[in-house]
Amino acid sequence: MKALVFLIALAGCATQDSGGLFSVYRDTAAPIASKAVFDPARYLGTWHEVARYPVPFxxxxxxxxxxxxxxxxxxxxxxxxxxxxxxxxxxxxSGTAEIVGAGRLKVQFASVPFVRADYWVLWTDDAYRTAVVGAPNGRSGWILNRTPDIRADRLQTARDILEFNGYDLSRLMEVSQ
Incomplete structure (x- = not known):
């Protein structure tokens, strides 16, 4: 019950800047694909968020x-x-992620029990320096990079991947480092 109250409160607190709990940023009728050749070992480590879709948290x-x-x-x-x-x-x-398919993870955080969210790696460059992450329901999406600064060509490719998977680029926000 506490978790339900928490989720309702989050939805009520959402503003245009923070995105709503149930905001959708992609055309869910559009196909979406995770990275078919995904190496979890190469994905480990720290990523810097360089762009995201607004989410309350x-x-x-x-x-x-x-x-x-x-x-x-x-x-x-x-x-x-x-x-x-x-x-x-x-x-x-902090939480855990279970690999459930190629480029597909289910993420769960201890402070949000009973909720396992889809976290799909849609693309990485060959060297795993830049990644695009999204979810089939379109409620989240991120561009991640191994360093706070991202090369313009990889940022453009990441944006293209989001658009190809049905995301609305006009709602993507850059994240200050």
Missing amino acids: EAGCVGVTATYGLRDDGLLSVLNICRNADGSEKSRI
Whole structure:
């Protein structure tokens, strides 16, 4: 019951800048495909969020990082850190991800029990320096990079991948580092 109240409260607090809990950023009638040749070992490590679709839990966040590690039970550990504009840590959330298919993960955070979200890696460049992540329901999407600065050609390719998978690029926001 507490989780339901929390989710309803989040939806009610959402603004245009933060996105609504149930906002959809892609045409869900459009096909979406995860990366067919996905190497989870190469995906491990820290990623910097360079662009995202607005979601309430990241409202006001800058300098966001996501770090993935391999656990003894075969699941991936997930640690997301959100920062304030001055660089101080605003929030962190940890959880796990289960690989359920090529480029397809189910992510669960301890503070949000009973919810396993789709997290699809739609694309990475050959060297796993840049990644595009989305979800079939279109409620989230990110462009991630191994460093805070991203080369213009990889950013454009990442944007093209989002658009190809039905995402509305006009709602994509760049994230300050």
